[in-house]
Amino acid sequence: DVVMTQSPDSLAVSLGERATINCKSSRNLLYSSNNKDYLAWYQQKAGQPPKLLIYWASTRESGVPDRFSGSGSGTDFTLTINNLQAEDVAVYYCQHYYFPPPFTFGQGTKLEIK
Amino acid sequence: EVQLLESGGGLVQPGGSLRLSCVVSGFTFSNYAMNWVRQAPGKRLEWVSGISDASDRTYYADSVKGRFTISRDNLKNTVFLQMNSLRAEDTAVYYCAKSLNWEFYFDSWGQGTLVTVSS
Numbered sequence: 001d002v003v004m005t006q007s008p009d010s011l012a013v014s015l016g017e018r019a020t021i022n023c024k025s026s027r028n029l030l031y032s033s034n035n036k037d038y039l040a041w042y043q044q045k046a047g048q049p050p051k052l053l054i055y056w057a058s059t060r061e062s063g064v065p066d067r068f069s070g071s072g073s074g075t076d077f078t079l080t081i082n083n084l085q086a087e088d089v090a091v092y093y094c095q096h097y098y099f100p101p102p103f104t105f106g107q108g109t110k111l112e113i114k
Numbered sequence: 115e116v117q118l119l120e121s122g123g124g125l126v127q128p129g130g131s132l133r134l135s136c137v138v139s140g141f142t143f144s145n146y147a148m149n150w151v152r153q154a155p156g157k158r159l160e161w162v163s164g165i166s167d168a169s170d171r172t173y174y175a176d177s178v179k180g181r182f183t184i185s186r187d188n189l190k191n192t193v194f195l196q197m198n199s200l201r202a203e204d205t206a207v208y209y210c211a212k213s214l215n216w217e218f219y220f221d222s223w224g225q226g227t228l229v230t231v232s233s
Contacts, residue, residue, distance in 0.1 A: 095219065101173040102173075
């Protein structure tokens, strides 16, 4: 199975600053036929289901603030949150969806306000 | 508005069975794949199973293969997860989640239903 490893496990950032979360895949998630990376990012607030933020490694889901951006390709990916807001406190997960299943998630990164 | 509502969770003894249901609204159910994703207390998310729009393809995590069965009823806008031979390690909140047929990122999720396997 593909192993997704996030870093750091937790992160404390001041309001208005930038948060950076990394995700490393044990396999190349770039599919050469369409030149797309099969990588998504989710935000999960306490007591809530996950919410899709980013797919195809860098495509923002409709309604997601442009403070959230995804980058990277192949095996190394980054979620960046600019101008951190109080409502961004959550656990963030990366997930691959490259066939075949299983579609595994990272262990999560807990983001707090400093 | 897209809505997914799970039901069927509860307390069950090891070796027992449960059937989860997820009723959806707000989108054309028969055009999308559906999935179950679970989260044990304090643990990462774990994709469990997926089914294509026409039910012609089903997928399972190795941890549940042979014990769980996913199915759907496109007339009733409902996806099911039949869980047999349950183990303590199956204890989790189970979410249903919507995806495209060949692109299994999950753009809509239900609120989840708790399954507890304990004697």
